[in-house]
Amino acid sequence: MRRAAVLGGSIAGLLAARVLSDHADEVVVLERDDVAVSGEFGGGQGPRPGVPQGTQMHALLDAGRRRIDHWFPGFSTELVADGAALADTGTDVHSYLDGSLKVLVGGVEMVSATRPFLETHLRRRVLALDNLSQVNGRVQGLAFTGDRVSGVRYAGAAGDDVLSADLVVDATGRASRIAAWLREGGWPEPEMRRVHVDLGYATALFRHPEGPHGVTLAQSLATLPDGRLRLGTLGRVEGDRWIVLVAGYSEDRPGRSMEGFLRRCEEDPAAPFRQLAEDGEPIGEPVTYRHPDNRRRDFHLLDRFPAGLIAVGDTLASFNPIYGQGMSSATMHASCLAACLESGQSLRDPAWSYFKQVRAVVDDAWQTSVLNDLKLPHVTGPRPRGFKVASQLSDLIVKASVTDPVIHRRFLQVAHMLSPAKTLMRPGTLLRAAWAVRKQDTPAADTPLDTAA
Ligand SMILES: Cc1cc2nc3c(=O)[nH]c(=O)nc-3n(C[C@H](O)[C@H](O)[C@H](O)COP(=O)(O)OP(=O)(O)OC[C@H]3O[C@@H](n4cnc5c(N)ncnc54)[C@H](O)[C@@H]3O)c2cc1C
Structure with missing residues (x-):
């Protein structure tokens, strides 16, 4: 060529x-x-x-990080030397589902900058x-x-x-x-x-010398009492700052005021967001971004x-x-x-x-993306065949990943694009997830799968 x-x-x-x-x-x-x-x-x-999306929180997942390191050896190390954070899911990446901290499992690293x-x-x-x-x-x-x-x-x-x-x-x-x-x-x-999702983002920068709750990166997915689904992510970035994102759908999208931004952090059931709202020092105002639709050609x-x-x-x-x-x-x-x-x-x-x-x-x-987006009540569009079963099974995996380390590790591998999504639908994984959820619902339940962790 x-x-x-x-x-x-x-x-x-x-x-x-x-x-x-x-x-x-x-x-x-x-x-x-x-x-x-x-x-x-x-x-x-x-x-x-x-x-324009460059104003918003962007984390580099493990699959992307590993590939870039392959093409440019030492890339992650260089980012960290210049102030970015390399966060490990086994220690300082905390994921919350409705305020419950998911069990920590290692093996996956992501860049926060x-x-x-x-x-x-x-x-x-x-x-x-x-x-x-x-x-x-x-x-x-x-x-x-x-x-x-x-x-x-x-x-x-x-x-x-x-x-x-x-x-x-x-x-x-x-x-x-x-x-x-x-x-x-x-x-x-x-x-x-196209799938119209009507997602609203707002991102703001903070100073917080200690770091909220000892995390480097925290993610929170929460269903509010009135059924609204909200997402929050915060991470340490270069310049000893914290980048914080709050997101919501349709009418629930965040606005541009710092007051409203802090209120959303306070309402988040995950502790790091509340701590950041309480004693973080905002730098400037939040910047909003609207993502109307998913699209593919x-x-x-x-x-x-x-x-x-x-x-x-x-x-x-x-x-x-x-x-x-x-x-x-x-x-x-x-x-x-x-x-x-x-x-x-x-x-x-x-x-x-x-x-x-x-x-x-x-x-x-x-x-x-689309399987989860189609579960949202405001998202219209034809549901593919088998949608109901697929969405129930994916809910099962997400719920099980809160407490079961094996399921959480497999979930993280897929979320970070290290394994294809279909690996979560293997019978052994689904069976294990069903046991884990049963155990959550009835804490005394005896699970023979515990030893496999
Ligand atoms: C709110 C938001 C948050 C996101 N968060 C994450 C995240 O946490 N992690 C993640 O991995 N991804 C995230 N993404 C996705 C990520 O931004 C994109 O997937 C990524 O930037 C790759 O995009 P791209 O290079 O294809 O296009 P873009 O980044 O959109 O870049 C397109 C480029 O083309 C140039 N261009 C356009 N038209 C012309 C023209 N006519 N002539 C010359 N140049 C042109 C533009 O100037 C620009 O440089 C997020 C996206 C959004 C919207």
Whole structure:
């Protein structure tokens, strides 16, 4: 491959660029925000318009962290040296379900840092690659030659231009215009599936010298007495600060006032949130963000597609952010790209084998998100066949994970994308979960499975 062009220089684009640097003479990342170190958005060190969700809490799950460490050895260590926290589920990551602390089990680590901090560190490592460059420009469309994409049209500092490329990777995120670009070239548009979840986020920064309840990261999922489902996450981040997120659905979304933000923390049944509200020192005001829908573009369903084009990251699928799987999914998309390129896929053909592989990754995260989202009373949309049984079984696993270490470990493996979601539906796991829940409900119940922990 002579040149690969990556459209969008955020997490998914940077990861795809890293993989492509092993296979192309030259990789060019086209990014509309001026994220050059001396540019308007200073290397992406603060929130920027192209990534509006960057103001919100972002945790890097273990699957994503491990992959990035593989491509950039020592990446996690470097983040920690610069002030990020590496939290261990066996000690300082506390998960609460309706105020009950889940049994601690180790083996899973996650990075807690602000999103701009993560992105800046990743960009620094990517741009250090010899054959890689970043161009500040807004992509306007694709250039086609015969039945393939041969480049990209963009508006840069010197005016409109065309960058020729053997492979174009769309990483422009959930609002990608790829469907319109394909239509302009006479190609069919991928179908977009949406599930309207109407989720509201608010994130604020705090100082808290001690750290609430000795945690590095705490997550709380709570059903309030009136049935509303709320989520809270807090974590230590660079600069000796704490990032705190509160989230709710539909009319229950959080507002912009610090007073209301603190009230929600006080109402949370998990102790670290109440402690933070009581003696944390707010830095600035909360910033809100609205996530209207989950969406995915089903490229694998198309019957015609040009060669020389693929999509990664949120362009492929963007799901409910409360699961924190977006950045880790992007690492998996980059792995699929690496696998296809290593298997010698010809650039003369459409990338069907890539779309087939990546579909499995998207399906897994999508099903986890959508199965839980469809349980929410305000979420409409066709419930898939077997939905009722599947949702009862997933509730069983979640409930059992509060007290049973084996179930909690398996749950964490899936939540952190280290194992596929279907592993939780194995008969042995379900049986064990049923025993654990029975034991919760009747504490004296004798469980022969205890010894297997
Ligand atoms: C509220 C919220 C919280 C989240 N929390 C987490 C979390 O805790 N953990 C996690 O892993 N994930 C989280 N995510 C998901 C995560 O933000 C994304 O999955 C991740 O950023 C990967 O996205 P991306 O690189 O595909 O797209 P984006 O990050 O959206 O980036 C798209 C890039 O393309 C550029 N661009 C767009 N159009 C053009 C154009 N025409 N020309 C040139 N450049 C263009 C943009 O400037 C931007 O840089 C969260 C998402 C939301 C909404």
